[in-house]
Amino acid sequence: MKWATGLEFARARQAPWRSLLVWLILLGILLSGCSAPQQSTPQPGSSRTIINKGSDTLVNLALAWAEAYMALHPEVTISVTGGGSGTGLTAMLNGTIDLANASRSIKQEELDQAAKLGIEPIEYVVALDAIAIVVNLENPVDRITLPQLSAIYTGQITNWSQLGGDNLPIVLLSRESNSGTYVYFLENVIRLGDSDSKLLFAPDTLLMPSSEGISVEVRQNPNAIGYDGLGYVTPDQKVLAVAIDENSPYVKPSVETVNDGSYPISRELYMYTPGEPSGELAAYLEWIRTDGQELIPKLGFVPLIDEP
Amino acid sequence: MTSPVDRREPIKLGAFLIEWFVRLAGLSTIGFVILIFFFLLREGIPALFEVPLSNLFGTAWYPTFGYYGTIPLILGSLLVTLTAVVIALPLGIASAVFVREVAPNWVREVLKPLIEVLAGIPSVVLGFFGMTILVPAIRTLLNIPTGLTAFSGALVLAYMALPTIISVAEDALDAVPKSYRDAGLAMGATRWQTIWRVVVPAARSGIVTAVMLGLGRAIGETMAVMMITGNAARMPLGLDALFKPVRTMTATVAAEMGEVAQGSVHYHVLFGIGIILFLVTFVINLFAAKSIFKKRYRGGLR
Numbered sequence: 001m002k003w004a005t006g007l008e009f010a011r012a013r014q015a016p017w018r019s020l021l022v023w024l025i026l027l028g029i030l031l032s033g034c035s036a037p038q039q040s041t042p043q044p045g046s047s048r049t050i051i052n053k054g055s056d057t058l059v060n061l062a063l064a065w066a067e068a069y070m071a072l073h074p075e076v077t078i079s080v081t082g083g084g085s086g087t088g089l090t091a092m093l094n095g096t097i098d099l100a101n102a103s104r105s106i107k108q109e110e111l112d113q114a115a116k117l118g119i120e121p122i123e124y125v126v127a128l129d130a131i132a133i134v135v136n137l138e139n140p141v142d143r144i145t146l147p148q149l150s151a152i153y154t155g156q157i158t159n160w161s162q163l164g165g166d167n168l169p170i171v172l173l174s175r176e177s178n179s180g181t182y183v184y185f186l187e188n189v190i191r192l193g194d195s196d197s198k199l200l201f202a203p204d205t206l207l208m209p210s211s212e213g214i215s216v217e218v219r220q221n222p223n224a225i226g227y228d229g230l231g232y233v234t235p236d237q238k239v240l241a242v243a244i245d246e247n248s249p250y251v252k253p254s255v256e257t258v259n260d261g262s263y264p265i266s267r268e269l270y271m272y273t274p275g276e277p278s279g280e281l282a283a284y285l286e287w288i289r290t291d292g293q294e295l296i297p298k299l300g301f302v303p304l305i306d307e308p
Numbered sequence: 309m310t311s312p313v314d315r316r317e318p319i320k321l322g323a324f325l326i327e328w329f330v331r332l333a334g335l336s337t338i339g340f341v342i343l344i345f346f347f348l349l350r351e352g353i354p355a356l357f358e359v360p361l362s363n364l365f366g367t368a369w370y371p372t373f374g375y376y377g378t379i380p381l382i383l384g385s386l387l388v389t390l391t392a393v394v395i396a397l398p399l400g401i402a403s404a405v406f407v408r409e410v411a412p413n414w415v416r417e418v419l420k421p422l423i424e425v426l427a428g429i430p431s432v433v434l435g436f437f438g439m440t441i442l443v444p445a446i447r448t449l450l451n452i453p454t455g456l457t458a459f460s461g462a463l464v465l466a467y468m469a470l471p472t473i474i475s476v477a478e479d480a481l482d483a484v485p486k487s488y489r490d491a492g493l494a495m496g497a498t499r500w501q502t503i504w505r506v507v508v509p510a511a512r513s514g515i516v517t518a519v520m521l522g523l524g525r526a527i528g529e530t531m532a533v534m535m536i537t538g539n540a541a542r543m544p545l546g547l548d549a550l551f552k553p554v555r556t557m558t559a560t561v562a563a564e565m566g567e568v569a570q571g572s573v574h575y576h577v578l579f580g581i582g583i584i585l586f587l588v589t590f591v592i593n594l595f596a597a598k599s600i601f602k603k604r605y606r607g608g609l610r
Contacts, residue, residue, distance in 0.1 A: 087566050109569060169453040176539070176563045177372050186372075200370050203380075206456055206538040206553050209563050213439070213535065220444045223453050 048280055049077045054088020054101030056211070057181060057229045058269055061127060061299045062101050065292050069284055076280050084178055092274050093117055098281055100272040103129065103229075104183055119274045126288055128302035130230040130253040130266040131185060134214070134237040136222040141165040143241040143250040146264060150190050152225065155202030160223070172205040173214050173226035184267055185227055230258075231301050258302040269301070348586055352579030359573060364580075369541035369555065371564060371574045378581060380541045384554035385585075387544045388458050388537060389527045392465035396522055399466070400473030401508070401515060407474065408481040409503050427471035435535035438464045443536055450551060456538030458554040464532045469522035476521055480514020481507060520596035524589050527558075534559035557581050 052062055059082035066078035083091075088100035089110050106114075106121055114121050133144060141163050151157045153172055161167045175182045191197035208214045211232040218224045218237045226237075230253050233239055241250035244264050257263040277285060289304070296303040355364065359376050366377030407419050438460055447455030484507050492502035508515070538553025541560075561578050568575045 083566050086569060090570055107569075109572065113569070171454040177370070178564050178566070178568065183372060200368075200373060200375075203368070203542040204540050204553070206454065206540050207555070207563070208539070209534050209559075216439055217443075217454070217456065221447060221454055 048075055049079070050099060050281055050284060051097040052078055052080045052099040052101065052271075053083060053091050053097045055085040055103040055269070056082040056179065057103040057129060057231070058101040058127075060231065061269075061296065061301055064295050064299060065288055068292070068295060069287060072287075073280075073283075076284070078284070086178060089121075089272060092121065092272055093119060095274070098273065099285075102270045102272060103179075103181060103267070105268075105270060106272060114274075120276075121272045121274060122276060124271045124273075124285055124289065125268045125304060126271050127269045127293075127296050128258055128266055128304060129269050130258040130263050130302060131181065131189075131227050132230045132233045132253050133240040133242060133265075134218050134226050134228065134233055135240060136218055136220075136224060137236065137238050138222045139165060139238060141240070142238065143243070145243045145246050145248075146189060146192060147245060149242075150192055150199065153185075153190050153201055153205065154199050155204060166222075168223050170225055171217075171221060171223040172202060173217055173224055174201060174205045174207050175211070175214070175228065176207050176209055181227070181229060185265075188267075189227075189265060229301075231299050255297050255302050266302070345586065348579055348583050352576060352581075352583045355573065355576035355580040358576060364577070367543050369560070371577065374573075376573070376577045377541075378557075378577070378584070380543050381555055381557045381560050381581065382584065383544050384458070384537075384541075385527060385556040385558065387549060387554055388461045388465060388533060388556055389523060391458065391462035391550060392469060392526045393519060393523050395462060395466035396469045396473055396526075397519055400470050400518065400522065401477055403470070403474045404477035404481055404515075404518075405503060405508065408478045409507060423471050423474050426467075427475075431468060431529060431531040432535075434464050434468060435532035438532060438536040452551050454538065454553065456536055456553050457551050458537055458544060459550050461533045461537035461554070461556070462550075464536060465526045465529055468529055468532065469526045472525050473518045473522040476518035477511070477515045480511040480518065483514060484510045517596045520592050524592045524596070527592070528585065528589055530558040530562045534562055539563065557585050561585075 050066075052066065054062075059080065062080045066080045070076060070078055085100075085102040085104055088097070089102055089106060091097045092100035093110065093114055100121075105123065111121070133149065135141060139160065141160060144163065148157065148163065152163075152170060153174075155172075157163065158170055159167065160170055174185070186199075186201065187193065187195075190201065191199050206217070208217065208226075211228050214226040214228050215232070215234055215237060218226050219234075239252060241252045242264055243250045249262070251257050251263045253263045253266070258266045271285065271288070273281065273285070293303040355376075363374075364376055365379055366375065367379050368375040368377045369380055403423075407416055407423075411419065442463065443455035443460055445455070446452070446457065446460050488506055488510055489502055492506040493499070497505065533556050537556060537559065539555045539559055540553035541555040542552065544550075544552070544554050561581055564574070565578055568578060
């Protein structure tokens with residue numbers, strides 16, 4: 001009864017300005033949510049914690065490097081996350097990470113943004129990667145040319161019999177459109193490196209959100225063709241030998257063929273720092289480009305041996 | 309309640325604070341919705357000025373290369389969601405009727421918690437199940453090029469919308485007064501006739517609400533859909549579209565938002581898609597709420 005009386009009393013005392021106050025508080029919350037607070041930029045290399053983020057292609061390699069380096073230098077902590085090349089570079093520009101992984105070189109618009117923020121990103125080539133073309137193990141086709149790949153992925157070749165295979169429809173698999181692998185494949189395979197070309201993936205292309213998505217579908221579907229970083233190809237998929245054209249040799253991707261440049265679909269992988277690195281970060285990058293290279297073959301990528 | 313005699317200070321203050329706390333907590337929900345909507349508008353509206361409308365409502369979605377046609381995505385979402393509801397509707401209503409009207413008490417006691425467990429399965433688990441079991445099965449059973457289709461997505465979505473539909477529909481059946489059932493039986497109708505001709509029609513508005521809420525759940529679902537619909541941004545036209553890959557709005561936002569450069573055209577377009585999704589869900593919930601309010605004015609029924 002006393003309780004109820006108190007409530008009654010409070011209700012009776014309620015004045016219009018009180019509800020106004022509530023709305024002002026709400027407005028305050030709203031405004032504070034709108035203006036995202038600018039995070040303070042950590043000095044690269046000054047702390048003993050290195051935050052590393054970016055390309056999903058590179059994430060396993062970056063993790064292996066971080067673990068090996070932390071075993072050698074227990075005083076350094078390195079945290080590695082994926083998310084994609086763009087995510088990593090954006091985070092670097094926003095000052096939330098020290099080191100960005102990218103499977104493509106930095107875009108002009110990202111450089112423009114960096115200039116606006118007064119950051120000069122520095123690029124390091126840390127490894128080589130080859131894109132493997134994968135099909136189901138039951139598929140009799142075992143070699144392909146770049147122009148054929150282009151015709152397949154633009155929807156001009158739609159049946160495996162056109163490539164000497166069984167009379168089955170071709171199901172196109174691709175990585176998501178924001179993956180560095182996607183852009184690389186489009187520019188160098190579908191458009192055959194021609195920068196004036198306006199060719200695009202056929203609209204029927206299935207965009208898989210992960211490497212795992214591609215390997216699951218290739219493993220169980222005899223119609224499928226897919227592409228992915230050599231580091232992610234599992235033995236239950238068949239890797240095709242690729243030639244630049246029908247008069248060139250067909251080459252299977254391997255550490256040797258990528259290193260000597262005979263496999264036609266390979267690329268460089270990068271790390272970026274916001275400005276000249278110092279301290280632990282500089283030491284870590286130096287280690288990656290020397291002793292760290294020994295770890296690369298174990299992850300299916302290709303080390304830089306004769307890189308100038 | 310009306311005797312304003314006892315006005316001791318501590319109780320006045322305590323009650324006052326608690327009442328305001330409760331009020332703030334309640335209002336904050338509204339506040340957050342408004343906040344999110346304004347945030348969506350602020351980030352999404354610039355897309356309308358940056359991209360010509362003919363591009364924005366075109367049929368080609370290649371965001372990396374400046375084609376921002378959202379029509380395949382909107383149609384993709386509609387195709388998957390509506391098919392899911394068509395599958396879930398009869399199953400859901402039949403389950404609700406079984407649980408409420410047919411099943412003996414002990415079966416009901418077992419089934420109700422199980423249905424709630426069904427609602428609690430994370431969508432990524434369902435997606436993984438779909439990817440490894442359902443997708444190959446659909447490909448071989450239907451003999452189509454790939455099992456990553458709108459139909460696979462719709463099946464999993466139907467499964468995810470079912471708990472919502474069953475629970476709400478069951479509540480609606482529960483609200484039908486016992487006198488309706490007694491009257492039906494007294495008129496000589498069989499149990500089946502009573503359920504189908506009297507009880508279910510009487511609970512109609514509640515069942516519509518159930519379907520609406522299930523629809524809202526289905527259209528916003530992301531993870532499972534992204535894993536098993538193939539995500540090909542093709543126009544889902546023609547009779548066989550259901551058995552071909554589609555790309556939904558939610559999967560597009562989820563897949564692309566992580567990589568997009570902040571403040572870019574693509575970023576604004578993705579928020580634009582968010583606005584469309586927000587509006588669709590809002591309208592669906594509005595209809596659901598409307599049918600809830602309508603119930604109050606019907607005699608004998610809550």
